[in-house]
Amino acid sequence: MxxxxxxxxxxxxxxxxxxxxxxxxxxxxxxxxxxxxxxxxxxxxxxxxxxxxxxxxxxxxxxxxxxxxxxxxxxxxxxxxxxxxxxxxxxxxxxxGHGFSVEGRNPLLVGGGAGIAPLLYLAKCYKAKGVETTILLGGRTKELIPVREAFEPYGKLLISTEDGSLGEKGMVTQHSLFSAAYDHICTCGPTPMMKAVGRYAVEKGVDCEVSLENMMACGIGACLCCVTDTDEGHKCVCKEGPVFDALKLKKWMGIE
Amino acid sequence: MAKLETKIHNITLKNPVMTASGTFGYGEEFADFIDLTRLGGIIVKGTTGERRQGNAYPRMAETPSGMLNAVGLQNVGVENFCKQVYPRIKVIDTNILVNVSGSSIEEYCSVAEQINELPNIPGIELNISCPNVKKGGMGFGTNPEMAAQVVSEVRKVYGKTLIVKLTPNVTSIVDIAKAVEQAGADSVSLINTMLGMAIDVERQRPYLSTITGGLSGPCVKPVAVRMVWQVAHAVQIPVVGLGGISCANDALEFLMAGAKAIEVGTANFVDPTVTVKIVEGLQDYCQRHKIDDINDIIGII
Missing domain, CATH: 2.40.30.10 (Translation factors)
Structure with a gap:
C-alpha cells in the first residue's frame, strides 16, 4: 500500500x-x-x-x-x-518500488556516491536477520562518501577512493577484498560502477541485485518515463525496480 | 450540492473530471490514493495493435512549469489489454475509456473494433495526435483530409462514443476539429502535448533520446484554453478540454471556455489525489456562486 x-x-x-x-x-x-x-x-x-x-x-x-x-x-x-x-x-x-530481497548468508553491499543511501537500512535489515554484511563504499574523494561510521555496527566496512584520500586507492571493483567470495552482492551508485559490479557478479555466478536511479516523473508506474532496458524489454524503474536482479539487466550491463 | 453531471454524446459523467491518457496508467496505479469511483471517467493509456516498447531512455525532461515526454506509446497491445487488463478494471464504477493509437488506418480500425467488443468501455478516444511516434500519430492529426479519413474509417467499425484527440501542433485546430466532426466524430478532446525540445548545455546534447518531445503541464494551459474556446465555438459536438489543469479553477477555465468535460494529466504526477480535489473544488465553487448545475457555466465565455 x-x-x-x-x-x-x-x-x-x-x-x-x-x-x-x-x-x-x-x-x-x-x-x-x-x-x-x-x-x-x-x-x-x-x-x-x-x-x-x-x-x-x-x-x-x-x-x-x-x-x-x-x-x-x-x-x-x-x-x-x-x-x-x-x-x-x-x-x-x-x-x-521493489526493494532488496535481503537474501544470502555472506552478502557484500557496494555503494558509490549518493548510492550508499539505501545500503544503511539494507545492512540493518540483514543484521535483523542475524546476517553480518561486508560494506564497500566508494567515491572519487573521501568527501564524496558522506556516511561511514553509521555502517560500522552492521558489518565490516571497506572504503575505496579514486584519489586515495581514504581507504584503498582505486575503484570499488579494484578493492583487494572485492571478490567472488560472497554469496550475494547488492549495489547502488553511479551507472558505470553498477555495471562493472553487476558484470563481475554475473560472470562469477554470484547473485546480484542492482538498484537503479533513473529520472522519474510519477514514481508509481503511471507515466512510463523512467524505464530501463531489461532483457524482458522496457521496465519502469519506479515500479518494477528500483532493485533489479542483475541477470535481468545483462543487455543493460553490456553482456551479450 | 450542485449537480455536476455532464454528458459527452451517449456517456453520462457523474462529474466533468476525467484523467488524461498516459498520465494515469490503467487507473489501478492510483487506487491507493483516491476512490476511483469519484471520477467522471478514466481514460487509460494509449493502446496499439501490437505491444510497443516505446522510445529509448531518457524520455522525460522537466521544464519550467511543465515537462517534456517522449514515451512513444509504450503499451501492452490491444490483445493483452482485452484479455488481461480489461477484466481487472471493468469493475471500477466509473466510465473507463480507452485511448486508441496506431501507425496506420488499418491499425486504428483493428484496435477500435476489438475495444468495441468490451461491454464496460462506453467510448474510445482516438489519438491522432501523439507527437512521439515516427509513423502515424500526429501525422494523421495535422492534416484535415487525413484526420477525416481515419475518423470515417474508424466510425465504420466503432459503434459507441467516438472522441477524437487533437494535436495543437497545427496552424488551425478549428479546421481539424470541423473535419473530424464532419467525418463522424461524436466529440473532440484537446489539446494533446505541444511539440517541444530542451538542451542540456553542459553535456551539449538534447535531454531526450528522441531530441523532441511533447510538452505538458501548467505552461501549456493558456494555449489549451484558447484552443478549446475556438473549437467550442466552431463545432456542434461536445468538446473535452485538457492541457495543464492542476486545480479546480483551471478546470473551470476550460468549462467556461466551452468544454463539457475536462481531463487532468501531468498534475497526477505531482499530486496523485489532485483529481478528487478538483471534483471537490468544483462543488465548492458552485456553492460559493450559487450555481445549481455545472452545465449553467459551460461555454459562458
Missing part, C-alpha cells in the same frame, strides 16, 4: 559540502518499509521545479516513526530541498 503523507522534519544534518540528511517523523504510525524502497518528495517554494524528486530511504526507525533521507545536492530540486529546516513539513509519496 502506497501513501501520501505530510512528514515533519525533526533533524537536519549537513554532511560535508555536497550532502545532507533529513530525518522525518510520520504524524502517526510509520507503515512498514523494505530496504531499497524510495519516496517521492514534493519540492515546494520554487517555480523552477514542478515534479517530485525520487529519494532513497536511507534509514528507518519504527520506534520513533521516523525515516531518514540522505540527499546529494545535484540540481534545482535538491538545492531547494537543502533549504529545508527542522520543523518544516515535507510531503512524501511512499514507500515506492
Amino acid at each position: 502506497k501513501h501520501i503523507t505530510d512528514f515533519t522534519i525533526v533533524r537536519r544534518e549537513q554532511l560535508g559540502q555536497h550532502y545532507f540528511a533529513l530525518t522525518l517523523r510520520h504524524p502517526g504510525t510509520l507503515p512498514s518499509i523494505a530496504a531499497g524502497q524510495f519516496v517521492e518528495v514534493e519540492v515546494m517554494g520554487t517555480r523552477e521545479v514542478m515534479l517530485r524528486r525520487p529519494i532513497s530511504i536511507h534509514d528507518v526507525n519504527p520506534a520513533e516513526n521516523t525515516l531518514t533521507l540522505l540527499i546529494q545536492v545535484v540540481g534545482k530540486g535538491t538545492r531547494q530541498l537543502a533549504t529545508l529546516q527542522e520543523g518544516d513539513t515535507l510531503n512524501l509519496i511512499y514507500p515506492l
Whole structure:
C-alpha cells in the first residue's frame, strides 16, 4: 500500500559540502518499509521545479516513526530541498518500488556516491536477520562518501577512493577484498560502477541485485518515463525496480 | 450540492473530471490514493495493435512549469489489454475509456473494433495526435483530409462514443476539429502535448533520446484554453478540454471556455489525489456562486 503523507522534519544534518540528511517523523504510525524502497518528495517554494524528486530511504526507525533521507545536492530540486529546516513539513509519496530481497548468508553491499543511501537500512535489515554484511563504499574523494561510521555496527566496512584520500586507492571493483567470495552482492551508485559490479557478479555466478536511479516523473508506474532496458524489454524503474536482479539487466550491463 | 453531471454524446459523467491518457496508467496505479469511483471517467493509456516498447531512455525532461515526454506509446497491445487488463478494471464504477493509437488506418480500425467488443468501455478516444511516434500519430492529426479519413474509417467499425484527440501542433485546430466532426466524430478532446525540445548545455546534447518531445503541464494551459474556446465555438459536438489543469479553477477555465468535460494529466504526477480535489473544488465553487448545475457555466465565455 502506497501513501501520501505530510512528514515533519525533526533533524537536519549537513554532511560535508555536497550532502545532507533529513530525518522525518510520520504524524502517526510509520507503515512498514523494505530496504531499497524510495519516496517521492514534493519540492515546494520554487517555480523552477514542478515534479517530485525520487529519494532513497536511507534509514528507518519504527520506534520513533521516523525515516531518514540522505540527499546529494545535484540540481534545482535538491538545492531547494537543502533549504529545508527542522520543523518544516515535507510531503512524501511512499514507500515506492521493489526493494532488496535481503537474501544470502555472506552478502557484500557496494555503494558509490549518493548510492550508499539505501545500503544503511539494507545492512540493518540483514543484521535483523542475524546476517553480518561486508560494506564497500566508494567515491572519487573521501568527501564524496558522506556516511561511514553509521555502517560500522552492521558489518565490516571497506572504503575505496579514486584519489586515495581514504581507504584503498582505486575503484570499488579494484578493492583487494572485492571478490567472488560472497554469496550475494547488492549495489547502488553511479551507472558505470553498477555495471562493472553487476558484470563481475554475473560472470562469477554470484547473485546480484542492482538498484537503479533513473529520472522519474510519477514514481508509481503511471507515466512510463523512467524505464530501463531489461532483457524482458522496457521496465519502469519506479515500479518494477528500483532493485533489479542483475541477470535481468545483462543487455543493460553490456553482456551479450 | 450542485449537480455536476455532464454528458459527452451517449456517456453520462457523474462529474466533468476525467484523467488524461498516459498520465494515469490503467487507473489501478492510483487506487491507493483516491476512490476511483469519484471520477467522471478514466481514460487509460494509449493502446496499439501490437505491444510497443516505446522510445529509448531518457524520455522525460522537466521544464519550467511543465515537462517534456517522449514515451512513444509504450503499451501492452490491444490483445493483452482485452484479455488481461480489461477484466481487472471493468469493475471500477466509473466510465473507463480507452485511448486508441496506431501507425496506420488499418491499425486504428483493428484496435477500435476489438475495444468495441468490451461491454464496460462506453467510448474510445482516438489519438491522432501523439507527437512521439515516427509513423502515424500526429501525422494523421495535422492534416484535415487525413484526420477525416481515419475518423470515417474508424466510425465504420466503432459503434459507441467516438472522441477524437487533437494535436495543437497545427496552424488551425478549428479546421481539424470541423473535419473530424464532419467525418463522424461524436466529440473532440484537446489539446494533446505541444511539440517541444530542451538542451542540456553542459553535456551539449538534447535531454531526450528522441531530441523532441511533447510538452505538458501548467505552461501549456493558456494555449489549451484558447484552443478549446475556438473549437467550442466552431463545432456542434461536445468538446473535452485538457492541457495543464492542476486545480479546480483551471478546470473551470476550460468549462467556461466551452468544454463539457475536462481531463487532468501531468498534475497526477505531482499530486496523485489532485483529481478528487478538483471534483471537490468544483462543488465548492458552485456553492460559493450559487450555481445549481455545472452545465449553467459551460461555454459562458
